Amino acid sequence: MTGRTRSYAYLGPSGTFTEAALASLPDSEGAEHLPYATVPAVLDALRRGDVDAAIVALENSVEGSVPTTLDELATGEPLQIVAEVALPVSFALLVRPGTSMADVKTVASHPHAQPQCRRWLADNIPDAEWRAATSNAEAAQHVADGHYDAALAGSFAAARYGLDVLAEDIHDVADAVTRFVALRRPCAPPEPTGSDRTSAVAFIGEDHPGALLEILTEFSVRGINLTLIQSRPTGAGLGSYLFWMDFEGHVSDARVGEALMGLRRVCADVRFVGSYPRADHVRPEIRRGTHDADFTEAAAWLESVRTGHP
């Protein structure tokens, strides 16, 4: 986390929501923004050291988690989350100049965009067919090239591809956001801010009754709220799976440290994925007995009991 960030990899092409999220990161200013075609390509560029940092979508509040990103961060060569960005999900319908709503027979977008606009599409252009693109920006490019009639993308992509905004603020679910994470190669976590989130992956080597309850208890007994939990197969065979977990607090907090050590002890393996400031600036309510000072006092008391010197 030291030194200037000189280059950022992101899911291209230019004009994606990921690029818009990247532009909101303070350390992206003055850095080179390098587009890559897929999430794995973005992450591999960072792993190889071709770039200093990367940004990818992790979670979409309408569609749930983004499986590729979770799997890559959980089981690929380790990377570390150092920041997050939440962007409202809001699409624009981009068309070539002169196109009217009646002319739209095909609509292209990234597969994640389509279900978020399904109702709007059914209400406004019910006869248009949907086409998949690797990104919304690529969909815009296809429209500019004349392959499709319209693209669902960020309105910021219109100018870049010489398109017009035919409709704006398209989304089925109000207040939906996409969550992006900024990544580094493994490093010391950013300093705690008092409003932090931690991501970790717990691996279950052999499934057994109560495995999830066992993990959740490690958090609840220390008063830590989870903000996301997602089970995934590890690919290592039946009965072997993992839990991706996001939770309140910073790895430097005593309660978080003890919970992570608890996971480490009871799970087949644990991967720390990062502690970083929350995009929503929510400060957790710290439960009675789980402040750092409580842990410090308890440790001093235990020492006095063990040595017989009160």
Next chain:
Amino acid sequence: MTGRTRSYAYLGPSGTFTEAALASLPDSEGAEHLPYATVPAVLDALRRGDVDAAIVALENSVEGSVPTTLDELATGEPLQIVAEVALPVSFALLVRPGTSMADVKTVASHPHAQPQCRRWLADNIPDAEWRAATSNAEAAQHVADGHYDAALAGSFAAARYGLDVLAEDIHDVADAVTRFVALRRPCAPPEPTGSDRTSAVAFIGEDHPGALLEILTEFSVRGINLTLIQSRPTGAGLGSYLFWMDFEGHVSDARVGEALMGLRRVCADVRFVGSYPRADHVRPEIRRGTHDADFTEAAAWLESVRTGHP
């Protein structure tokens, strides 16, 4: 725990089960055995420094815990358990020489002895009336003095009071034992043996839903079995109560230390009452992930994660 034990206080008079338990303690040999009339008197003698050690009954497996001892150790000036003794519960019916079963109209004993022999009394001397004594030995003394016809006491008390054993091995419940504890003024606990028990008291300042579950979770999440739990009022008003808890393990065990720190953090107060070798020599089954080595490894891992130096 260092130095020779020169004097032991116990619940007298001579001939009680407590004296028999005391005789089984290795460090009682060569020490002066000083009888006191009540459990609080025994404990106060130790608190004042009149004796080096004391022994009292803590738990009777037929009648449950001995409330006075629990309350004294939980809320009186602190003392520490350093050893335990388990004696089979087995009474003798002691009479003056020449007395036959038909002559027995009154039977005296400590109130704890009566319910443990209720069925035997009903079957064998159904018309005899029971009388309370402050100890079974005192009951024997009363018989010797001619106040009562018979006493329920240890057979070892017969010779001491010039009585005969009219019946032996009296107990309603097979395998019942009384548990005694040896006490010291607060000190460093005896070394762990691999088969240890720890006693602690958790104070609930203000009752709230889930208070007991919260406490039990501190143990279960670290794989620690409780062997005794007993709630008692603290005397400090409604909603204020305590839990006496005995559990597997030694305060020097990592899992026990972390559980005690957890209690200390979430409870109004915690009193450590002692870690000492188990009388039954049972070695706990240590659950996956809760060995000392697991805690050490997890702490090293957390340190590497916090500093970013894997």
